[in-house]
Amino acid sequence: MKDDISYNLTPEQNALSARILNLVLGRVLKRVYSNLDSERRKEMKKVFESGNDAEKVKFAKKHMSNFKLLFEEEGKSVEKELKDEIMNQI
Numbered sequence: 001m002k003d004d005i006s007y008n009l010t011p012e013q014n015a016l017s018a019r020i021l022n023l024v025l026g027r028v029l030k031r032v033y034s035n036l037d038s039e040r041r042k043e044m045k046k047v048f049e050s051g052n053d054a055e056k057v058k059f060a061k062k063h064m065s066n067f068k069l070l071f072e073e074e075g076k077s078v079e080k081e082l083k084d085e086i087m088n089q090i
Helices: 011-034 038-050 053-063 067-089
Strands: none
Touching: 011 038, 011 067, 038 053
16 A cells, blocks of 8 residues: 555545646645735736746745645645535535
8 A cells, every 4th residue: 555645535536636726726825826916916917827846946945935834724724615505515
């Protein structure tokens, strides 16, 4: 048995996990973007549109020192929203 949790998931569960991860990351990036000044926003847009992963990491380390905290907050928010939606449909 592998340590990777995705090993035990169905293809549908893996796809859903990826969608949730992208949602959380998108929310984190929006929060970071909204707190930057106009020059940093331009820089962030340029870096993230470039597709250069090394530049993305460099920008993130410089401007997203609280990334882990933001990720945890947004992850909890998405989890709550999903639970609430499920409960509303029961």
